[in-house]
Amino acid sequence: MTCSWSRRTFLRTTGGTAFALGLTASPLLAGEAAAADEFTTLRAKWRTLILGEGFSPTAEPFRTKLAELGTRAAELQSAMAPATGSLWPDLVWADPEPDTDQESFGYSQRMNDSFNRLSTMAQAYSQQGTGLTGNTALRDDILTGLDHVYARVYNENQARFGNWYSWQIGAPQALLDVCVLMYDQLSATRIANYCRAVDHFVPDSAVANYTGTSTGANRVDLCRVLILRGIVGGSAAKVALGRDALTPVFPYVTSGDGLYTDGSFIQHASVPYTGSYGAVLLGGLGILFTLLAGSSWAVTNSGRQIVFDAVENAWAPFLYNGLIMDGVSGRAISRSGSAPDHERGHSILASIALLGQGASAAENARWRGLVKGWIQRDYYSPPLTDPSLGLASLARLKSVADDTSVAAIAEPTGHRLFPNMVRATHRRPGWAASISMANKRITYYETGNGENLRGWHTGSGMLYWWGDTYANGQYSDAFWPTVDPYRLPGTTNSRKVLADAAGGDWGAAKPDVNWVGGATDGSRAAIGQYLRGLQSTLYAKKSWFCLDDSIVCLGAGIQCTDGTAVESVVENRNLGPTGTHALTVNGTVKPVSHPWSETVSGATWAHIGGMGGYVFPGGTTVKALREERTGRWSDINRGGATTAITRRYLTLWVDHGTNPTAGTYAYVLMPGANTTQTAARAADTGWVQILANTDDQQGVRVPSLGFTGVNFWFGGTVGALTASAPCAVMITEKSDGTAVICVSDPMRMQTGLTLTWNRAVASVTSKPATVTGATTGSSLNLTFGDLSGTAGATQKITVKLG
Template sequence: MSRRSLLGLGELALLPGGAAAPLNAGPLNGALSDDGDLARIGHRWRALATRPGTAAVRAIAPTATSLWPDLPYPSYTETPARLLAMARTGDPALADPVARGIEHYVRHVYTPGASADGNWWNWRIGIPRRLLEAALLIGPSRADRPLVEAVDHFVHPCHLAAYEGHSTAANRVDLCQVMLLRAVVGADPARAALAASALTPVFPYVSEGDGLYRDGTFIQHSTVPYQGGYGRVLLSGLATLFAVLRGTRWATSDQRVFDLVEKSFAPFMHDGFCMDLVSGRGIGRHPYGDRRRGREVAQAVLLLGESASPAERTRWRGLVRGWGFADLAPEAETVEPAEGHRLMAMSARAVHRRREWVAGLSMASYRIAHYEHGNGENLRGWHTGAGMLYWWARGHREQYSDHFWQSVDPYRLPGTTVSTLRLPDGAGAAWGGECPPARWVGGATDGHFACVGQHLYGLGSTLEAFKSWFFLDDAVLCLGAGIRCADGVPVETIVDNRRTDAALTLGGGWAHLAGHGGYVVDGPLRTLREERGTVRRAYTTLWLDHGTDPDAASYRYLLLPGASPELTRARAADPGWVDVLANTDRGQGVSVASAGLTAVNFWQPGTVGPLTASAPCAVLVRERGDGTATLTVADPRRDLDGLTVTWDRPVAAVVRGHPLLTRARTGRRLTLRWGRLADRGGSSKTVVVRLQSAK
């Protein structure tokens, strides 16, 4: 969608009745005059969809088996897409060829007598969405009636009756778009009403399965975090529907959708791309696919802004510019992404943002899949949910872009702990159907720091491990414990795998990669420099070898994004900078005195340093310079009816409590009793206390 299209939509909205002449020449379907609201929708859709002069047009050459020799039937995707691209040019000379092409395709492929072979999506969404929009753009033609009859055969109103199966979340929004286009092309107000009303189940927050969650999570295919794929489709589709329905009797919107922009999508946008950790099986679909997805999210946000409040619209334009899309919002004042930590417990994803670097973490749990494959895509994404730690410092925009997924060693993804047991392509159930049994996946965050953990089970493996990440101001401390496996092969933890051939310097207990950052590592660090892939790309891999069939192995390393060799060396020489309080399969905890931070992931009830917990949980304490401290707890397992946490530190009073805090005892130590946390989605709960003055 171009900026011109957005401006055109705004102009249409300001004209009397909202039914100004379309941007491109030529009349709409003549039947639209019978209903002003349908006419208004058609005009607005044309304003959004017309893209003058952007398609490489090829003359059609119809035969019984194709419209173009290079696209033999059934060509479920390419042929309808090419017809739509021709229609979007707005060139009146192409109206007749497009009409003949639609008619031909409906006669030979998308015909009511055809068997809907292959993926259901092609028949109910992909094909009808493209052909109907093409028909709308070129105006009335002889192709309209056969097309409408074909669509009615494959896309029935019953598909919008129950919110289940293939009719949820992004798929439901797509089906509503198809139904609305069918209403406009076929002059059917009843179907327009159905398209609008059927959106209603998309808006409420869910606690399981497909849809939107309170913490910003978006899930599709029941188990796959998907803001970068289906979520992007949902956002764009809702933005389109809100825009074209505005001012008609079927107008609809919901504040929860507007909230998605900053709560659900913004955390995963960075430097012109959308992070792969929320893009499902689509990560390896195209080189630079993360950039394409990022631009499409930005365009959807701008379009949604046309239906939002003026304040939201202005702020989002600044966000889009701050994400790296100045060409889409040239007049906006840049809004830089906010520093802090976002933990989306319901999708087992985390993003840690600092001014000079950003990190993203991808995990798997009993409700979030190891990975997704399907339609022959992402067949080697086996370990993307095994604690993959992405990170970008300045100048690292291409780190996981370009041909990363086509060339990286899939057994050595950064941050993961894996069995090197060879797996078949597409191991595990397709479409996100393979989840580990782990319940303790998540952590606690006060919005600035975080302690995140994953009880790891390997895919198709006997591997089990306990992994923790402590996200700090200029570092990520990574701990692993209880690493066990009986696969008869070595087990490795991948400290990093950078797509670079930059100079690597190794010191005593540390390593530095020029232009990238530093690493402080306990134990022997193994390294490999290689070129990989059919399109050759250089890689530098750093890993820890736990040996064959380890029993209770562990690791500890510090990642320093963007650090200089001097800082890396200094951290290695100062073991007291961070105090590891515990690193076992019962608990993993750290203390960073300079930050006033103490944080523990309790895998079992017990005591770690000054903190004691009555049940498995995550606890993060931060002492502030004003004589107060915050104590944050979370229930990553989502099964606690109650929790007691004790901090062995003199506390004078609780300054700000929490509705779930049932009792607090201050004095020589602080004891907090919490009520039911099980139904809070693993979210973090924070109280503020005033410390006792030292005497």
């Protein structure tokens, strides 16, 4: 490719000075001219990626979004007032030696936010239809702002303070985006200055080792900075470094941060983070793959396929009707929004649509079908009217929604167990559920930077569930700032008062337990958690048996000496600001006034109108409470909104009393069931047989399903099953005369295991290599070798019944 540019044009287009590029006064070489053309192409491509394409600025919803962007930019322009320690009066970064770490964090964040505001202004200048497109006064103010922040705080002579993220990821990403958008308005001196600042805070050494804050999603963000720095500053070496530094992100990991073969995604060493950091990784890789495709720096590493496979292996299981499940979103659940779980989900949908551009044709077509289905089914928070989506993401989703060649794919049914992050999802026609647990590898919860201050019990067996056309606002409608954090649904907790951020930042608190996990055949599951309370003497054994229309929940061995009440929460439904959903217990409709409470003895079933049913095998004493709860996002996130919010809740729980020694519970959750179905299930006392519910084993049998599930906390005999050591077992007997036996070692410690099923078996038709011996006849005897290296994965054996 030839080039007829002047030397000045070349320097401005590539963004470097002659010295920085190593040039002399000699004419441009052909290779240099070609590189300059590539940088020009990549800058144009990045503009398109961040501004969006394929939409009319006069068509909705883009017309309104563009007008809002222009209004916001005008407000920022009007308020901008350069001063010694700030660019805006409400974003002061002035004190590099604050009194506390929190103050220091705040100062660095406000510096970061100053660049974000300049980016908003640059987008309004660059986008059509904002009312400020190409506005010279706005242009001049953007340049003034860039120069001011560079001169005062973000430069090559400034020492870092506060949050590392602001200096190495947040600020440079926003700065480089502005540089691309305003490139034709920037002098070579300005570009050289800004590049030196980025080089100072994000040196090549930032990606020298895959450790610390340079792993997973953070590594992808750092690579984006390096790649954009190279494109803006005309440095092929920087672009190549950023591309190559992506390589450690691709392979599956067996510990620490990254993607696991079972679909788990971990960040900060112990936090399940598919919905937050994982979303950043997915979006970051998608946009970088697309940016560099077709260039000299295209990402061709074969490890890319692991990322493509993860769309359906890691992300799709946690997406439901457009939302991303909170159990894999870490401290992001404490961030305010109109429907935060949906907003995070919509961003992931847009990332999947973008990533598909670099995947195979078959993958891209299938993903677009999945995305279209999620868009169409999200009645609670329609993605195409999501105020949190940027124009580029909105354009990608609109393109999928309007593509008549794409058929929407329905939500899948089935069960997914993620042993490496002790999470599970259970999907049935009309509803989906998720379980969040904790063990010695996975934290109870993550707090940090003043966020998620009261998420203490989210890993204590929290059982989330959503309906397809109902109950989707449960966690979306200001749930986290208003719910009683000691009464999260599905959990067993001590009422011992905990301090904000109890247990320490960044997932520091982990229970010293091993038996957490389960076994699944992909449709049903037996899951268990040995629970130890956070900063508590609480111990409990909890099990969930995930079936076709319900989840059987058992608790046993519940003991505590905290001197406080201990509760197992059957349900805690967010009814919204004015909800009066009927509660029916044993056929009697209870009052709908707020507040209201009652202790019901001999309860065999309960039903919440428009939600679902709850069956208590054998009967139990259950407590019920209606209350209005008021909270603020700032209560759980120091940067959150301070406006008071009130929501109504309907709570059902089993009270184990103060200092219980052997508490138990048993209930069956039936999402979407009506009162007739719930009452009928309760009346059918033989539908579920509780084989064991003790501190040693928990198990159930459902004859009509041919299902048996047992969690052996210790070896022993339960029903027709005998295990020599701790394990999880589930069996499904099928109508074709076969059975599937699923076994796992959640403890990851068994070097040998024998399992006997007292059932006539004619032959073993398939088994994994971990089964070292199998005898059939009047009973089935299975001998397993070393299971400690299976990472808790299910071992599946198929037999022909005798």
